[in-house]
Amino acid sequence: MKPSIPQVSAPSDELIEKMNAWWRAANYLNIGQIYLKANPLVKEPLTVDHIKPRLLGHWGTSPGLNLVYVHLNRLIKQYGLDVVYMAGPGHGGPALVANVYLEGSYTEFFPEITRDEAGLLKLFRQFSTPGGIPSHVSATTPGSIHEGGELGYVLVHAFGAVMDNPELIVAAVVGDGEAETGPLEGSWKGIRFINPERDGAVLPILHLNGYKISGPTVWGRESDENIARFLEGHGYEPHFVEGDDPAAVHRDFAVCLETAILKIQAIQKEARENGFTTRPVWPAIVLRTPKGWTGPKVVDGLPVEGTFRAHQVPLSTVRENPTHLKMLEEWLHSYRPEELFDENGTFRADLYALAPAGDHRMGANPHANGGKLTIPLDLPDFSDYAVPVPSPAKERIESTRELGKFLRDLYKRNPHNFRLFCPDETNSNRLGAVFEVTDRCFVSPLIAIDDHVSHTGRVMEVLSEHNCHGWLEGYNLTGRHGLFATYEAFAMVADSMSMQHAKWLEHCRHIPWRKPVPSLNYLLTSTCWRNDHNGFSHQGPGFIDNLINKRPEVARVYLPPDANCLLSVADHCFRSTNYLNAIVIDKQPQLQYLTMEQARAHCARGADIWTWCSNCPPDEEPDIVLACAGDIATQETVAAAWLLRQHLPSVRVRVVNIVDLMALPPRDKHPHGMDHTDFVRLFTEKGHVIFAFHGFPGVVHQLIHGRPDQDRFHVRGYIEEGTTTTPFDMVVLNKMSRIHLCQDVIRHVPRLAGEETRLLQATEDLLQKHRRYVREHFEDLPEIADWVWTD
Template sequence: MTLASPTQPKPLKDEELRKINAYWRAANYLSVGQIYLLDNPLLREPLKLEHVKPRLLGHWGTTPGLNFIYVHLNRVIKKYDLNTIYIAGPGHGGPGIVANTYLEGTYSKYYPNISQNVEGMKQLFKQFSFPGGIPSHVAPETPGSIHEGGELGYALVHAYGAAFDNPDLIVAAVVGDGEAETGALATSWHSNKFINPVHDGAVLPILHLNGYKIANPTVLSRLSHDELESLFVGYGYKPYFVEGSDPADVHQQMAATLDTIVTEIQSIQREARVHGFTQRPQWPMIILRTPKGWTGPKDVDGKKTEDFWRSHQVPFGEIAKKPEHLKLLEDWLKSYKPEELFDEKGKLIPELAELAPQGHRRMGDNPHTNGGIVLRELTIPEFQKYAVDVPEPGKVEAEATKVAGKFLRDIMRFNEETRNFRIFGPDETQSNRLDAVFEVTDRTWAADILPEDEHLSPNGRVMEMLSETCCQGWLEGYLLTGRHGFFSCYEAFIHIIDSMFNQHAKWLKTTLDIPWRRPIASLNYLLTSHVWRQDHNGFSHQDPGFIDHVANKKAEVVRIYLPPDANTLLSVTDHCLRSKHYVNVIVAGKQPALQYLDMDSAIKHCTKGLGIWEWASNDKGSEPDVVMACAGDIPTLETLAAVDILRQNFPELKVRVVNVVDLMTLQPKGEHPHGLSSKDFDTIFTTDKPIIFAFHGYPWLIHRLTYRHTNHHNLHVRGFKEEGTTTTPFDMVVLNDLDRFHLVMDVIDRVPKLGAKAAYVKQMLQDKLIEHTHYIERYGEDMPEIRNWKWPY
């Protein structure tokens, strides 16, 4: 079977070809103008140095290809009445997407000051990569975008995320050949094994090979036709090739190919929706080969520029020093014949304007690209009915995430018809004790299913692939197009998506200041299998640092929760799933653990974010001698066990126990909306008493959050200090000095009133640590008094 398309018929009549080429020229003209021009937008006077920007920023090389694809997608959208969005993968294709949304009228709709006339065009040009203007890449400010162009590798996976549960949507995902070299993008090709044409939309990957990245050839562009065909057939696609440099020929190829592909997509969907899903389709894709910097200067200063890496960014920039460059720019701009494209007022002439779709069929105005517009609220059951019965604190055990799994199961059930909620994770849903969800749905799987397989179905709504980047990208695409999701992951390996989280957090922060962008559902992480219970997997699995990374982002968009037991986890999870426009990070253990709060107390505690646990304290009615603070399930356990030792040995000591669920409450109120006022912080933590803080993560994060508060100088934090191995659970805390014995010794060292008796207690604690080491080395498990400890009061 020949999958290449150069022999296809020529569907464009001469007049249609002329108009499409003219529209493409207009988009290219506007793109070059954005990079170079400050004034004289339509060259109605000779180009002068003062008409050119003093700092030339932007990327030209990929832009004409993006413009070419856009105009052809416009054609099939109109011809077939398609619901289509455009994802521009090449990092700095901003000039092209801005140009096209301006030509179709969307840009002026959202930015009335960028009007469709000479003055508006002047503003369009000036704002690009200019102080107070817009970035050079496709950004949140760009209408029609859900994909931030500042980071490469995620265009395709975002496209698939947008297509899930969007049956009428076609997502055109342009993958640059530089971007195609990233690991995330290489993995994303396998997303076609998770798409179900019955209830999902379609993704049309367009691999745009223009040969070069910044200063080198690209790997895929140097593969032969046969190698590329074999590669993508192997991925499960049906590749169509569109190749060349002659615009007339390539226009005809692209038009014919898109006609064929749209028909194929519709046929695949129709067959599945009438007869049901039977087997994974071979979805079509396009491999487009065109010159880098197409239609730009052939050479500059005697050096090859078009169809070479020199056209990647600004093809030439020394305009103030080289008068011949000014003439070169003028000739380049005039080669597009703007006088034939725009009327006297500077508006695109009507015969070209009519090529663009209308209303929400415009890719820049598709509601799915402004997800808050189409967002439907989740139907969420009352989380209180899943509560663990806690008649007394610290005496019964439960698995927190297993309890949360039943809550998530029913959220999945209650939203089955709307199909607007999915759970994402890298092959860990069952491992993380969320397997109750499999009572109502399966894992999404459109590849082959064997008789012995369990919980695999093309209709499943649990997204698992052993690629954190794919799970993250799917979820981002899903959220950005107006749905809800939940991501569970081993704590140590969520770091794999650090940079993806960065971009999403920046997107959320930026869109807060864009009035026409509507809030989307929050990105919710559950990090479990965490540092303190990775004793069996060892040091490689022991890293709580993601919360430090998250805490660096703007307070308007990040939240971090450390619920100490199942009921607080339920309360926090409900809150996060109802929230909008945040990144919520929840850290909770999956192992059987002591439960501390009944549901009523858990709700009150989580609502406040932190609080004094009166039942664990003995300072009521007086000043405490020491504050024992904790954040995280294992630090809470060790803190309470330490308090027990203190009570047994120093009954006169006044101890206040403070538990922190919402980590951001530790910041001053002026730094974070959840932060405590200085007065409230002083009331809870005192102004002059020692604070022993047992923390889930790296100790210095607590210092960062609290350093402005009055009593910071008395704060002593214990946490993970990069000591780990394959050992027992309790030995993990011992290795990091977070155990109950070290916490008690910290109190002894900081409360002088304990007097001479403290020396004997401290020696007893040191002996306990030695006893612990000998015991685990002999028996391979923790001492019974550690394993079986419960709150005794």
């Protein structure tokens, strides 16, 4: 049944006039933030001394953002709505700051920015200045969870925020420049995953002002008919508002926005009372207003309002050009600030009354400070999923399959605040146990042959890393927990998103009122070493490189070698807040090394000596240290230690396994870093270390920078050699095989010099045997493929 909504009428002329006054005030505050360092209410003639030396900021999008804000205020008050505002346009910061200041929430978070003339001056002076706030919507902007620095993600963040948030509406303003990005283009499909019975709603507002920084936008030049067809094809019901006359646009937009809100409420009411079988047609708004609306129309004989010239600073030489300075003064006076602020510089009381109260103000909405709402996960005891390991390196299992069982029960115990996000790879990554308790979410037509697909499913599969990452960001930032599982190589698709999220978390650490939010957890599987069937395109561990360069306060990388370590690490990550946690482990059957008790202790230390495969007591000096980080790197290292026992039993070998990659740096470089004493305990003071690493070798060298005698570390890892080949051939191609590790030992243990030629030749012969065998039989040598540790 199509839900019906009542006919909507425009607000009274008196209310429209007050809303227009709020809008004028917000526009005025935008300009003040860009230009003024003194004389905030222009009570005296404007002079060069009142102007900032550097004019930074973006004016063009701000009037439209301000218009949306004041109209949302009216409906929040009228209907008691719970609304978060997300500004997609990249540099809409001054607009959002202006509005949260007018509604009073800004002063509550920043008491020094008082609601008077002195506070206005501080508000203006802090904008885009040293020690102040940035020009985009950032962590310092109350009411925001959407970082405006990089374009393309406003809708995915919005959809993630409303999942399992039934009363929340996110008004997501999509700039027409942003609409050109690939991630935004792919994000419209999010409504196909929103269940109106249990989720909130996203109201997209496509704000078309026609121009980017120096040219026209694609959607700005499209007809309403084409835009309508596009939105209808994605399942939206478009509503259009266009104009440049403020009074008319206020009336039209008021009717349009209220109609959309009532449509959302009707859809949800119908679904929650009667269920649904067909995906709802959700409203979307297309708002066309001039770029830089109400700003200078012509400057130096060139049109500005309604053109790309209004994008940033319409009057850019006011300190040098008296004519421009005069134009700025007239522009500021055009908003009649004396009618908006009283003699003390306080926003007029009857206009301030337009704002909702308390937490209903969009700047104070607790969903935009999600740590206030976070409920810790009810975690099962991970030791209940322990894999028996009676002897190390003898049995092979799929470690991620054991994690899948843990996630299954995590879903059962947390039915409303945990979700798995995965690009169509849940079963492929051996996490399919979750389908014992839930399905894939798909709010579109279902057919009989679908496998674990339903409208009520809570596994979020969509073949887009951008959508998965963005949904999880929105979910985390509104206080909920999740896991993003993806093939290792394709985590790079969303690497820029991880960078932006890391910056957000870094900034939040220095904002006292920002409460910690659940960590963004990655499971990177189908790794470079075991994509033998997919080949070179799927072989790339570069996400680790990028993550370790994030600030140490937020970046964590874990390389569990087996199932029990994986479970211990996952439990830790799900309990943490304000981190980006990357867990890297393959999905294929792999050797198991540690009991659960051993794994728990090993993961707590982050790195330690494995005495069971070393032949040198921990308190004695070894001839060589074999270090490893990563599942395949560990396998090859342990196998190398075994080979050395067979062929060079006199060589004293110490094996060190690293599960927490961030244990390698000095402690002053990362909070997980080892102190010098522990580092020497593991790696000796001056001895050679042969290090097998999961990723690019340079990562290890970067992390140990600052340690003494770094040249003694000889790192082998992925060196961009790959193809469709066997598992062992991959480590051979990248020179990280057990054979190459043994060759390194031979080269770096001085007392073996007399045997070097013979032993190196023997290992080269083994490599040649391997190469002939795999090309003839298309599989690895049995003594390699079936190898296990024997005493």
